[in-house]
Amino acid sequence: MAADPIxxxxxxxxxHYELDRxxxxxxxxxxxxxxxxxIEHAERAGYGSGWTxxxxxxxxxxxxxxxxxxxxxxxxxxxxxxxxxxVQGTRGVRRTTxxxxxxxxxxxxxxxxxxWVRLSDGRPARVPQELVDAARGATEATLxxxxxxxxxxxxxx
Numbered sequence: 001m002a003a004d005p006i007x008x009x010x011x012x013x014x015x016h017y018e019l020d021r022x023x024x025x026x027x028x029x030x031x032x033x034x035x036x037x038x039i040e041h042a043e044r045a046g047y048g049s050g051w052t053x054x055x056x057x058x059x060x061x062x063x064x065x066x067x068x069x070x071x072x073x074x075x076x077x078x079x080x081x082x083x084x085x086x087v088q089g090t091r092g093v094r095r096t097t098x099x100x101x102x103x104x105x106x107x108x109x110x111x112x113x114x115x116w117v118r119l120s121d122g123r124p125a126r127v128p129q130e131l132v133d134a135a136r137g138a139t140e141a142t143l144x145x146x147x148x149x150x151x152x153x154x155x156x157x
Contacts, residue, residue, distance in 0.1 A: 004045065009079065025072040030066055030108045034064070056120065057119055070106070077100075079098075086135070093153065
């Protein structure tokens with residue numbers, strides 16, 4: 001059975017090589033976590049690399065915003081959740097939250113704007129309708145709950 005196309009969670013341990021010289025997870029690693037989780041989510045939901053190739057395109061990161069709250073350290077187990085907020089036109093927006101499992105402390109949030117590009121020329125293109133339809137409920141909820149989401153996104157990212 002395929003994963004939920006809107007939200008996906010996983011648990012990962014912090015690995016030693018992800019640490020900076022202060023013993024904390026390096027800030028750039030949080031972007032790796034968000035991207036890896038998104039790719040894993042897409043594959044498990046049936047919209048991974050095979051599906052995107054069949055539809056002549058793929059996602060590329062346009063912009064990221066990371067908000068750091070607390071440091072993760074070696075030995076922490078992380079609870080990561082990615083949620084699709086919007087799929088519309090040429091873009092998709094996802095929010096990844098990263099919690100420390102033992103105390104549910106919010107460590108970081110990553111907001112990522114993805115752009116759908118054609119494989120033939122690398123240019124932005126409209127997201128395939130099947131994917132827009134799969135995310136319709138999430139897109140409508142995001143825009144209903146925050147009517148200024150698109151304007152805020154442009155300013156934020």
